[in-house]
Amino acid sequence: MTDLVSILDGNTFLVSDRRGDIEPSFDFPTGLFSFDTRFLSTWLLTLDGERLHALSIDQAESYSTRFFLAPGEPTHYLDAKVSVIRSRAIGGSFREELTVLNHLREPVEFMVRLDVGADFADIFEIKAARQKKGRTTATVSGNELRLVYRRDAFHRETVISTSEPGEIDVAGMTFRIRIEGHGEWTTRLHVVTVVYGARGEDIRATLPYGGSRDAAAIEAEQNELIARAPKLGCDCQPLAGAYRRSLNDLAALRYESIALGVRLLAAGLPWFMTLFGRDSIFTSLQVLPFLPELIPPTIQILGGLQGHRVDDFRDEEPGKILHELRYGETAGFEEQPHSPYYGSADSTPLFVILLDEYERWTGDSQLVRLLESRARAALDWIDTYGDLLGTGYIWYQTRNPRTGLPNQCWKDSLDSISYADGRLPGFPRATCELQGYAYDAKIRGARLARTFWNDPAYADRLEREAAELKQRFNHDFWIPEKEYYALALDADGRQVDALSSNIGHLLWSGIVDESRAGRIAEHLLGPRLFSGWGVRTLADDQGRYNPIGYHVGTVWPFDNSIIAWGLWRYGYREEAGRISDAILAASRFFDGRLPEAFAGYNRDLTDYPVRYPTACSPQAWSTGTPLLLLRVMLGLEPQGDHLIIDPAVPEGMGRIELLDIPGRWGKVDALGRSRTPTNHRP
Secondary structure, three states: OOOEEEEEEOOEEEEEEOOOOEOOOOOOOOEEEEOOEEEEOEEEEEEOOEEEEEEEEEEEEOOEEEEEEEEOOHHHHHHOOEEEEEEEEEEOEEEEEEEEEEOOOOOEEEEEEEEEEOOOOEHHHHHHOOOOOOEEEEEEEOOEEEEEEEEOOEEEEEEEEEOOOOEEEOOEEEEEEEEOOOOEEEEEEEEEEEEEOOOOOEHHHHOOOOOOOOHHHHHHHHHHHHHHOOEEEEOOHHHHHHHHHHHHHHHHHEEEOOOOOOEEEOOEOOOEOOOEHHHHHHHHHHHOOOOHHHHHHHHHHHHHOOOOOOEOOOOEOOOOOOOEOOOOHHHHOOOOOOOOEOOOOOHHHHHHHHHHHHHHHHOOHHHHHHOHHHHHHHHHHHHOOOOOOOOOOOOEOOOOOOOOOOOOOOOOOOOOOOOOOOOOOOOOEEEHHHHHHHHHHHHHHHHHHHHOOOOHHHHHHHHHHHHHHHHHHHHHOEEOOOOEEOOEEOOOOOEEOOOEOHHHHHHHHOOOOHHHHHHHHHHHOOOOOEOOOOEEOEOOOOOOOOOOOOOOOOEOHHHHHHHHHHHHHOOOHHHHHHHHHHHHHHHHHHOOOOOOOEOOOOHHHHOOOOEOOOOOOOEHHHHOHHHHHHHHHHOEEEEOOEEEEOOOOOOOOOEEEEEEEEEOOEEEEEEEEOOOOOOOOO
């Protein structure tokens, strides 16, 4: 990922190498993508048959990039007689302005070649290196190359045109040019991606933002969103940089659903540019105090697509909230169950949590009443289909052993749930944080029932069930000799005893017995879990610990933001501040853009956070992390029609001032200051 360059505008994104080139690959999703299909798999520039090398890259905006290039090896840069500038932008379609500059006094002839190809690979075909089942054809007409893919009714096209005449063939474009001394030559390349519907129409043309947009329109839209967010003033430069970057990335990650025609937040680039139940809900919780108007479309769409039947292929069950929604070929032909797929056990209780938190912040009771039946169905799922073994806990086991997800918690990789010695439990599994989410959903559901649904009996029942769950959980999951909660229970009810970051989510949910919260805080900030850059997903003395393992030792910014929120909830403000300070310090090394995850090495070992090689960036819930940390440090909590402000700014961070915080109270300002307002350490 570190050698790749991306630009995006909602539905469409492009990933290339540092020369701006795209080469056919199933190792990583480089290419031009839209709605889960790769519309360009080859985009390779040569000058007189020679590849170019990057002198510099301008990546100031999410939707545009400029590459400054020269031929030859890097040692030849000072002697370069010619250079090339590739200026590209994305906005519905993809545009690239290609300029060749002659630095000699005399005229020079060049051959510019752009190899072009489109494999129309589905995102899942890239992950699994599958071969296409349809047929691709290429035709040339004038200065236009059209690449067409068909498989039965599935129809996609890539149309490439050039402003300057050239020799166009089915594999690319050749320009034989003569440039005068100290002169330049330019052509403008335009790539249009076409997504055809069942009636033969271009679906994207029917979407409000689906057509081609220029950079000015994208910039204006993003600036308008950023202008609505609260204004931050602070002494901590990492916080200031991360906040601005987060707002920019949130604006860029918004996309339009083909079927639904609304703006939603995509989960992350490059793998997850679509709606995810869990990711979208957590991101919404992080963003809520800053841009609450972004939240209703997500809640309504998740409610509208709620499961209503038992479908083993899609892991669908009545009341269940979706995990992932895809639009590509494999979903369309039911080779993957993602149309939508319901394989997550946490998105359903989290849906109720978000609905309640949204009302508490905004006072939008209309939406709560509108979604009453959806919220009730979600709460019913917790006690019926969610409780596979009838023990009063949420368990998960895929109904689809062929293509379903085995692990259906947020740590969804194959080896993420293990005993302390590294063994993997069987299925079904009941991870600890799922029970915390269920507890919180019942407490919040009771408030909604009593306040808005006129059903006090239902509210009493939910509160009684929550209290019973809390008592049972604190007995069954607590490991007395280790003084922490088990990561999970296995199918026989035995404790899966690994020490993991999941215990921080328990604090956030409120299910932790008050007498045990202090010991949990000590574990989270102790040397086994806390790296100095954040809390690791798995403690460093556990059998499967790996500092660069996806869920078994890396540090996830989103995870840390929820843990900090949980510590704050139980009154551990200094500990929450330490996590906030560490994550914001790490953000400096990523230019303010926190990645999906980074390595779990100790801070005194590396002096900087080590990149995780295939981390998504930007990723929505990492983008939302600085916002939630701001809420935690300023102690922002809605209470009736008022916003409680109780700051606890980490030592050395100085002043934090957040102006025009929106909510049911109108707009208010918050100010916090650490005890020693000195320069923030790197």
